[in-house]
Amino acid sequence: xxxxxxxxxxxxxxxxxxxxxxxxxxxxxxxxxxxxxxxxxxxxxxxxxxxxxxxxxxxxxxxxxxxxxxxxxxxxxxxxxxxxxxxxxxxxxxxxxxxxxxxxxxxxxxxxxxxxxxxxxxxxxxxxxxxxxxxxxxxxxxxxxxxxxxxxxxxxxxxxxxxxxxxxxxxxxxxxxxxxxxxxxxxxxxxxxxxxxxxxxxxxxxxxxxxxxxxxxxxxxxxxxxx
Numbered sequence: 414x415x416x417x418x419x420x421x422x423x424x425x426x427x428x429x430x431x432x433x434x435x436x437x438x439x440x441x442x443x444x445x446x447x448x449x450x451x452x453x454x455x456x457x458x459x460x461x462x463x464x465x466x467x468x469x470x471x472x473x474x475x476x477x478x479x480x481x482x483x484x485x486x487x488x489x490x491x492x493x494x495x496x497x498x499x500x501x502x503x504x505x506x507x508x509x510x511x512x513x514x515x516x517x518x519x520x521x522x523x524x525x526x527x528x529x530x531x532x533x534x535x536x537x538x539x540x541x542x543x544x545x546x547x548x549x550x551x552x553x554x555x556x557x558x559x560x561x562x563x564x565x566x567x568x569x570x571x572x573x574x575x576x577x578x579x580x581x582x583x584x585x586x587x588x589x590x591x592x593x594x595x596x597x598x599x600x601x602x603x604x605x606x607x608x609x610x611x612x613x614x615x616x617x618x619x620x621x622x623x624x625x626x627x628x629x630x631x632x633x634x635x636x637x638x639x640x
Contacts, residue, residue, distance in 0.1 A: 450550060455504060457547050460515055474512070481508040538597050546604040549611040556614035563621065572613045581606020 459477065466473035488501025514522060523536040557569040585602020588594045594601070 453543055453547065454550070454554075455508075456511060457551075459508065459511060463512070463515060477512050478509065481505045481512075484508065535596065539600055542597065542600045542604060546607050549604070549607045552611035553607060553614055556611070556618050559618055560614065560621070565617075565621065568617050569614060572610050572617075576606040576610040576613070577603075580609055 462480075463473035463477060466476060482505070485502050485505035488499050488503075488505060492499035492502060519537045519540040520533055523533050523540075527533065527536075553573075557573075560566070560569055581602045581604075583602070584605050585599040588598025588601055589596065590598075592598060
């Protein structure tokens with residue numbers, strides 16, 4: 414598939430009906446969904462890191478900008494040596510600007526892009542929902558990595574299918590169109606799916622970890638300093 418078809422499925426002519434709906438499904442409900450979640454986690458990571466440094470009575474600026482510089486350097490190396498579609502440079506450059514607005518309130522951030530009062534109200538509600546599910550999204554991401562690390566890739570896949578497609582999407586559809594909650598209903602459905610995944614995968618890890626044993630030669634890892 415040529416590069417332009419990523420955004421527009423018609424560069425080689427009108428696609429067949431099935432091809433178009435496969436592109437629409439994967440683009441909106443898979444690709445863009447994870448890009449959105451990753452972007453929110455990137456911002457949440459900046460807030461958590463800077464908040465922790467500030468709580469220790471230090472300035473987080475030097476640490477943050479050093480991290481963004483490394484991110485850009487890795488992205489440039491990856492882009493020129495491996496794949497031209499690298500996204501790390503864009504995230505690193507955005508990180509330089511995002512840091513300056515980390516203390517702004519949601520409405521103040523949204524006001525940078527629109528003055529429509531209705532859009533500001535909807536956006537503020539969506540940001541509140543996004544903030545609420547970050548804990549569960551982070552939990553399911555960590556437990557998924559842990560389970561994969563011990564060789565269990567099937568359980569995370571099954572739980573994510575159940576959480577997002579069997580539970581989250583139908584509930585979000587019902588809240589949005591049945592109960593007329595609008596886009597907030599869709600996001601609440603997504604949150605419910607994430608909560609299910611986080612709880613189910615955490616319980617799975619607890620049950621699996623009871624039967625794990627460290628080898629006799631194992632020792633605690635040495636602490637490392639942040640970049």
